[in-house]
Amino acid sequence: MNDHDTCSCHEPHVHGYNENKSKYLARLKRIEGQTRGIHRMIDEDQYCIDILTQVSAVTSALENVALALLQDHIAHCVTGAAKADGEAAEAKIAEAMKAIQKMVKS
Amino acid sequence: MNDHDTCSCHEPHVHGYNENKSKYLARLKRIEGQTRGIHRMIDEDQYCIDILTQVSAVTSALENVALALLQDHIAHCVTGAAKADGEAAEAKIAEAMKAIQKMVKS
Amino acid sequence: MNDHDTCSCHEPHVHGYNENKSKYLARLKRIEGQTRGIHRMIDEDQYCIDILTQVSAVTSALENVALALLQDHIAHCVTGAAKADGEAAEAKIAEAMKAIQKMVKS
Amino acid sequence: MNDHDTCSCHEPHVHGYNENKSKYLARLKRIEGQTRGIHRMIDEDQYCIDILTQVSAVTSALENVALALLQDHIAHCVTGAAKADGEAAEAKIAEAMKAIQKMVKS
Structure with missing residues (x-):
């Protein structure tokens, strides 16, 4: 579906987030656990407002992961493309x- | 920590979301699966922008769960309190x- | 377009925000001034990031106005409808x- | 307060949004008018939900301005810095x- 094999600034399958990969994997594991926690809260008939607080916490954790991935992406792929080739940079931007629009508008 | 045993409009441990409980549990299961999918995408070195798209999809799914829980909460607990007792209603609102502020501001 | 003349809990043209009306008008005046300030920043070729900071400040001020209007609306119109008539309450909710969805999803 | 006189990729006081300046100024004028419209709606005691709809429209218009400014900024200042100097690029990113965080988290 896209050009993850031909990122102009990376080896195939090596991306901006690569050097922080284990941290990202740990964060996702934690978010998966929190999601399971919300499932349990509903199953145990806990109070709606407490569940909403947890849902907001997970939403916020996901947004933070997205912001970190984006920073790695801009720092590596976008600036990499900028150095290599103006047109490729435009497409990357x-x-x-x-x-970013999806993140802001949701 | 809060009054989930004494919600003015419900039996103990029966909340606004109760009649849709199995639907909420299924939605949370799906979100947990999507979170695991993001973990796998990172583990398999997939392209950053594809991962961001998935993170936005999960964030949006969580927001939809929160909006549905909120609607059930207002329709049952808040209006229940409004009918029973003005002061309790104020606290519920x-x-x-x-x-809602946490949802809007995140 | 809607039922602002027949709100079940109010006189015609009297709404939940009415008792705080002068405060709302002052807040909107301030937001209008801030918007004019952004226009001036662009006209004077100020730095993009400083302009973005100001745009975020105005967006946040508008969200706070919306949250306050919503609270007044729920406290008056929604709970008013809840006390008067179940079906009207459902429509109000x-x-x-x-x-709320528009506020959360934007 | 910041380096708007020394943007590494521009003349003093020439920024990424410069070539679209008149469009930005027109958008801000329109937003200022919409803000004045909300003030009038409150002053005329219009229905809360209609006012909320207008507040959401203005918030959305401001977010769109912010996204456009950001795109111009990344396309000019950030990639300009990337081409010129790695360290300056890091600071710009x-x-x-x-x-971006302020936009996502509000």
């Missing part, structure tokens, strides 16, 4: 802006 | 507004 | 939820 | 990420 347009693509990144679509992702 | 203040509590719900805090939850 | 559905309408308020649409407004 | 950190600064842009703070602005």
